[in-house]
Amino acid sequence: MPADTTPPAAEPVDPAAEAAEPESAAGATDAPAPTPPVAVPAIPAAEATDGHRPAPPAARAMEAPAPVPLRPAEIPARAGQRRHPVPVRRGTADPVKSLMHHHRALCERAVSPLEIAAGLEAHGLTDRTAARYRHRDVFALAEELYARTPAGPAEAPPPVAAAPHPDAGTRAGWTLLALLPGAACLATAGALRLTEGALGGGARAAVTLTGALLACLALRLCLGRGPxxxxxxxxxxxxxxxxxxxxxxxxxxxxxxxxxxxxxxxxxxxxxxxxxxxxxxxxxxxxxxxxxxxxxxxxxxxxxxxxxxxxxxxxxxxxxxxxxxxxxxxxxxxxxxxxxxxxxxxxxxxxxxxxxxxxxxxxxxxxxxxxxxxxxxxxxxxxxxxxxxxxxxxxxxxxxxxxxxxxxxxxxxxxxxxxxxxxxxxxxxxxxxxxxxxxxxxx
Known part of the structure; x- marks a missing residue:
């Protein structure tokens, strides 16, 4: 009896499996490296029990991942601890500048360092005080103030005193006033000497009082003018x-x-x-x-x-x-x-x-x-x-x-x-x- 040469019946093949095999074969050579698994955050208990259905893991994986920080985040300060700021190192303060600002009017109108020194001395500054401003004495401090004060607008030069007539007239004026008290006293003494024995006590007292009043008036005028x-x-x-x-x-x-x-x-x-x-x-x-x-x-x-x-x-x-x-x-x-x-x-x-x-x-x-x-x-x-x-x-x-x-x-x-x-x-x-x-x- 001859052998049965009929081939066995082939098993049914799934078309989806046949289509997947070429794709897997083709991607075996250039497929990218498998991505690491994304960690799925735990679902809070409150969210699991509020009646809403949590999102599937695939949907959570599709969400954009959080940006990776370039540097580690700063650790927040604990409660009860105060962060002290780092002191900024600054240059040494200029004490002369503050003094110049305080006496600005004096420095601007001064025509010489000695005038500034006189003004500082009038305000109570001594050589010991000048040492605090890193100067040996008041005059050295005044010289620096005078040098550092900006020059004001140029002023017209004072008129040249061609003739000293006004000054001479002023001197002559207060000189005459200074002679008046002596003249009043001399006139009173002369009047009392000439009328001695001729005037009574009351009349002589009146002459004396009149002369004293004139002398006081002349003295007041004299002390009101001149040196x-x-x-x-x-x-x-x-x-x-x-x-x-x-x-x-x-x-x-x-x-x-x-x-x-x-x-x-x-x-x-x-x-x-x-x-x-x-x-x-x-x-x-x-x-x-x-x-x-x-x-x-x-x-x-x-x-x-x-x-x-x-x-x-x-x-x-x-x-x-x-x-x-x-x-x-x-x-x-x-x-x-x-x-x-x-x-x-x-x-x-x-x-x-x-x-x-x-x-x-x-x-x-x-x-x-x-x-x-x-x-x-x-x-x-x-x-x-x-x-x-x-x-x-x-x-x-x-x-x-x-x-x-x-x-x-x-x-x-x-x-x-x-x-x-x-x-x-x-x-x-x-x-x-x-x-x-x-x-x-x-x-």
Missing amino acids: LRAPEGAGRAGLYACWLLSFAVYGEELIAQVISGGPDGPWQPAPAPLLGLAAAIAPAAWCAHLFTVRARRRLGGSRALDEFGAGVRPLLLGSVALFLCALLPLLHLADLGLGGTGAPVSAAALGVLFFLARLLAAHGLPEPGTVALAAACAVEAAAPALVLAARLPGLDPLARPVHALVEAGGTGAVPALACGAAALGLLVHASAALSRASAHTRT
């Missing part, structure tokens, strides 16, 4: 000056009567000091004028504050000595003209005290002069008060200093000591105060 003018006033110095002048006329007679057991009877006035002091106002004005002019010239030519101070002190001493040389002859002539024979020591000390007090007031420093005048008044008032207080039981030692002073130099020794000590102390103070550049920039 003796005080820009800030004199305060209570006028009140103390009236006391000192009254004591110069009646003080010696008062002390003599108090020591002898009085006072009893009328006091004999001594008008010679008034006449001599009134006549010395004109020399005082000229001495003050010379000192002011020379000091300003020294201020313009100095290169340091110490140099200026060293040059001004001899000027001050020379001005005081020059005034004293003019005062002593006038006091002596007035004493001789009115029949006196006493030495004008107390009146000379009073004149120097007045001159220094007014010179300081003319440079914007009235307080030291007022204090010195008040101290002299206190000493003069204390002398008769101590003698009177010594009359009480057990207080005899109080009068011993006054008795010793009168026995050594007479009754004029009391005002001489009071005014002389005050004048000496004021001279020491003036030599320091007027040697500062700031004292010569206020006038």
